[in-house]
Amino acid sequence: MAELVGNVLVGQSGGPTSVINASVAGVIAEALNHECIEEIYGAQNGVLGILQEDLIDLAAESQQQIRALKHTPGAALGTCRYKLKKQQDFERVLEVFKAHNIRYFFYIGGNDSQDTADKISKLAQQQNYELRVIGVPKTIDNDLPITDHTPGYASAVKYLATAVREVACDNEAMGQGDLVSIIEVMGRSAGWIAAGAALAKRRDHPHDPPHLILLPEIPFDQEKVVEDIRRVLKREKYCLIVVAEGLVDGDGNYVAADGATDAFGHATLGGAGDVLADILGQALPGVKFRVAKPGLLQRCGAHVASKTDVAEAYLAGQAAVEAAINGETDKMVTLLRGDGDQYTTETGLAPLADVANSVKKLPREWINEDGVSMNFQFIRYAQPLIQGEVVLPHDNGVPVFARLDKVRVDKVLPAYEV
Amino acid sequence: MAELVGNVLVGQSGGPTSVINASVAGVIAEALNHECIEEIYGAQNGVLGILQEDLIDLAAESQQQIRALKHTPGAALGTCRYKLKKQQDFERVLEVFKAHNIRYFFYIGGNDSQDTADKISKLAQQQNYELRVIGVPKTIDNDLPITDHTPGYASAVKYLATAVREVACDNEAMGQGDLVSIIEVMGRSAGWIAAGAALAKRRDHPHDPPHLILLPEIPFDQEKVVEDIRRVLKREKYCLIVVAEGLVDGDGNYVAADGATDAFGHATLGGAGDVLADILGQALPGVKFRVAKPGLLQRCGAHVASKTDVAEAYLAGQAAVEAAINGETDKMVTLLRGDGDQYTTETGLAPLADVANSVKKLPREWINEDGVSMNFQFIRYAQPLIQGEVVLPHDNGVPVFARLDKVRVDKVLPAYEV
Numbered sequence: 043m044a045e046l047v048g049n050v051l052v053g054q055s056g057g058p059t060s061v062i063n064a065s066v067a068g069v070i071a072e073a074l075n076h077e078c079i080e081e082i083y084g085a086q087n088g089v090l091g092i093l094q095e096d097l098i099d100l101a102a103e104s105q106q107q108i109r110a111l112k113h114t115p116g117a118a119l120g121t122c123r124y125k126l127k128k129q130q131d132f133e134r135v136l137e138v139f140k141a142h143n144i145r146y147f148f149y150i151g152g153n154d155s156q157d158t159a160d161k162i163s164k165l166a167q168q169q170n171y172e173l174r175v176i177g178v179p180k181t182i183d184n185d186l187p188i189t190d191h192t193p194g195y196a197s198a199v200k201y202l203a204t205a206v207r208e209v210a211c212d213n214e215a216m217g218q219g220d221l222v223s224i225i226e227v228m229g230r231s232a233g234w235i236a237a238g239a240a241l242a243k244r245r246d247h248p249h250d251p252p253h254l255i256l257l258p259e260i261p262f263d264q265e266k267v268v269e270d271i272r273r274v275l276k277r278e279k280y281c282l283i284v285v286a287e288g289l290v291d292g293d294g295n296y297v298a299a300d301g302a303t304d305a306f307g308h309a310t311l312g313g314a315g316d317v318l319a320d321i322l323g324q325a326l327p328g329v330k331f332r333v334a335k336p337g338l339l340q341r342c343g344a345h346v347a348s349k350t351d352v353a354e355a356y357l358a359g360q361a362a363v364e365a366a367i368n369g370e371t372d373k374m375v376t377l378l379r380g381d382g383d384q385y386t387t388e389t390g391l392a393p394l395a396d397v398a399n400s401v402k403k404l405p406r407e408w409i410n411e412d413g414v415s416m417n418f419q420f421i422r423y424a425q426p427l428i429q430g431e432v433v434l435p436h437d438n439g440v441p442v443f444a445r446l447d448k449v450r451v452d453k454v455l456p457a458y459e460v
Numbered sequence: 461m462a463e464l465v466g467n468v469l470v471g472q473s474g475g476p477t478s479v480i481n482a483s484v485a486g487v488i489a490e491a492l493n494h495e496c497i498e499e500i501y502g503a504q505n506g507v508l509g510i511l512q513e514d515l516i517d518l519a520a521e522s523q524q525q526i527r528a529l530k531h532t533p534g535a536a537l538g539t540c541r542y543k544l545k546k547q548q549d550f551e552r553v554l555e556v557f558k559a560h561n562i563r564y565f566f567y568i569g570g571n572d573s574q575d576t577a578d579k580i581s582k583l584a585q586q587q588n589y590e591l592r593v594i595g596v597p598k599t600i601d602n603d604l605p606i607t608d609h610t611p612g613y614a615s616a617v618k619y620l621a622t623a624v625r626e627v628a629c630d631n632e633a634m635g636q637g638d639l640v641s642i643i644e645v646m647g648r649s650a651g652w653i654a655a656g657a658a659l660a661k662r663r664d665h666p667h668d669p670p671h672l673i674l675l676p677e678i679p680f681d682q683e684k685v686v687e688d689i690r691r692v693l694k695r696e697k698y699c700l701i702v703v704a705e706g707l708v709d710g711d712g713n714y715v716a717a718d719g720a721t722d723a724f725g726h727a728t729l730g731g732a733g734d735v736l737a738d739i740l741g742q743a744l745p746g747v748k749f750r751v752a753k754p755g756l757l758q759r760c761g762a763h764v765a766s767k768t769d770v771a772e773a774y775l776a777g778q779a780a781v782e783a784a785i786n787g788e789t790d791k792m793v794t795l796l797r798g799d800g801d802q803y804t805t806e807t808g809l810a811p812l813a814d815v816a817n818s819v820k821k822l823p824r825e826w827i828n829e830d831g832v833s834m835n836f837q838f839i840r841y842a843q844p845l846i847q848g849e850v851v852l853p854h855d856n857g858v859p860v861f862a863r864l865d866k867v868r869v870d871k872v873l874p875a876y877e878v
Contacts (some may be wrong), residue, residue, distance in 0.1 A: 208763070211532060211535060335752060335755070338752055440846070
């Protein structure tokens with residue numbers, strides 16, 4: 043295989059996570075190992091920055107800041123939900139790549155982003171522009187196919203399981219058989235995150251909170267849930283419910299929908315917890331409902347990130363560069379779980395086309411018969427992912443995160459209207 | 461002073477915090493030092509448990525569990541919002557104390573609880589029953605008078621300042637001048653907690669988030685806030701707002717009130733963030749609003765507790781016992797700040813009557829002229845309180861908290877109807 047000499051471009055896309063920057067750090071660290079890579083650029087705000095030729099010189103950042111990326115939440119390069127719409131957009135991306143001799147493109151993102159990367163890769167091939175495109179998986183939603191799990195998921199789940207344990211202490215102290223606590227979590231189409239709350243239960247303590255997990259996979263049955271709550275309140279002092287924002291009713295409609303849609307045509311959601319408290323409160327007079335909606339806090343809770351997750355996000359970034367150097371293109375890095383009793387991870391590769399726009403559902407057989415709790419198969423899957431705690435540097439009592447200098451790469455093309 | 465031989469009763473009251481159990485641990489540890497103290501009991505669910513003679517034998521708990529109390533959120537003895545209503549209730553409390561030879565009563569709580577403790581103490585004096593009553597301050601609201609600050613406050617603030625730093629990373633990555641993020645925090649009548657978000661700003665970086673802090677002390681002026689947001693969105697990529705649940709309009713009415721009241725006659729609140737997003741969203745078309753409401757998570761976030769706060773809560777528990785042993789009664793332990801440049805704490809005592817039902821307001825002169833940010837006086841006050849991080853024991857990736865055996869003390873009195 044002929045060595046491909048040129049520059050690297052790494053970009054981040056979609057909703058940030060606690061560990062997406064660790065993948066950037068992995069890309070940079072590995073890129074520095076290879077002589078054929080000349081410059082390491084970052085795309086400011088994903089494809090939006092590429093269209094506008096807003097590139098950052100990552101080699102100009104201090105080692106200190108690159109290292110700090112490993113524990114910095116958000117998306118340090120900036121991200122976007124912009125969808126490349128027309129052929130002209132794709133042409134422009136290639137034009138920018140050619141202008142800056144980008145030969146290695148690493149795109150860190152979820153389903154939509156992998157689709158974008160795939161299309162860019164295909165266009166480059168059509169144009170006979172030698173480009174190696176490797177996707178790096180990222181999403182707290184854990185809904186990418188093929189990969190065993192997705193960097194970002196475990197830290198969101200560790201945040202949630204920790205919160206459930208803590209809120210349980212609070213509720214147990216306050217409840218007199220009349221307290222229902224609802225935590226609304228992210229999860230539009232799949233209940234991966236809500237399911238993760240089950241990790242708060244101690245082994246062999248099925249009655250530990252969360253008492254009910256309301257998943258998008260199981261249509262909301264008001265009468266059954268009211269009965270479930272009554273039973274829990276009788277047995278325990280309180281009832282702790284975790285509900286996914288994407289909870290649907292028997293007709294498949296979101297329990298809480300505001301009718302709007304985002305740039306990708308998905309319905310935007312919010313308020314399943316409040317709607318639930320309202321509905322259930324009417325059915326259970328005298329019971330006090332408390333709703334918490336951690337919102338963005340759950341996807342950027344770097345102070346409670348999973349050490350395993352951080353390491354895997356970093357590893358995925360490194361693996362992307364290695365694969366590209368080895369001549370791979372049009373692939374996404376996957377995480378593979380070893381067969382042994384001890385949890386181990388290796389990386390693999392999957393065609394972008396197989397990943398793009400496909401969704402991995404939470405297996406129905408991992409949900410208990412009761413529809414509101416997870417069985418040992420889910421626990422066996424998820425528990426290894428949240429192991430290990432990170433220690434963040436603090437200044438004056440609050441965590442210190444990376445701040446990139448973002449030295450701009452000179453623009454050489456005319457401006458482009460997005 | 462004659463030595464008073466008898467038993468200790470410690471109780472917890474009102475909303476739990478991340479460190480209220482550290483005060484229980486302090487009481488127990490110090491009580492063990494004194495020969496005149498024979499038994500150490502806990503009241504199950506505060507005064508409610510006293511009325512029902514539900515007492516726990518704390519000396520029967522393992523050292524391990526008592527030590528674990530130092531980092532366990534919630535209220536391990538159970539708490540209540542029950543208000544002793546009639547003379548008969550107070551008589552019953554004394555009857556229970558006499559039946560179990562309770563000579564030392566430590567009540568850990570906020571304003572209402574200190575009032576309760578005061579009334580119990582006064583009744584004991586009237587009846588010539590020798591009883592030493594010492595209150596231990598507790599409330600995330602930080603609204604107790606005389607004491608420099610209140611155990612529990614700093615950990616809630618550290619939780620919030622950490623969240624603001626993290627959400628800022630997320631928002632900075634996502635915002636394109638069109639993103640407003642609102643975090644709704646507790647604080648019914650005073651903005652102490654919301655103000656604490658200011659600790660997320662770096663020194664000499666006044667433009668750091670939170671960009672606007674909406675306090676109950678400053679009536680909500682829609683036009684001004686809309687203008688403030690416009691200015692921030694122009695300067696930054698996003699606008700991060702922290703709002704106290706008790707935000708009021710120009711007429712002094714809660715911006716978000718549901719009309720209900722709690723057992724003490726306070727209006728119950730919720731949803732200031734959502735109401736705000738709705739109002740501001742109409743005034744700022746095209747701007748995306750995201751609301752987070754950490755709710756209970758902020759008052760039980762033991763994993764991000766302030767080490768200083770934990771130590772002071774423990775110290776306050778110890779000081780309560782020492783004071784009682786020294787013959788003090790009808791007092792609350794206060795925290796006093798040393799005069800030096802280095803932050804130091806000592807404990808003092810204040811009459812319960814002076815503490816009960818009084819509220820410490822956030823000083824107006826600590827709020828900047830703009831009404832939406834805090835000045836150096838507040839920072840100088842609050843910053844030392846959130847210093848230091850705790851390290852919690854973990855099992856399978858989630859924190860492990862104390863679980864008391866709660867060995868019941870035999871009841872000797874007829875049942876009492878509450």
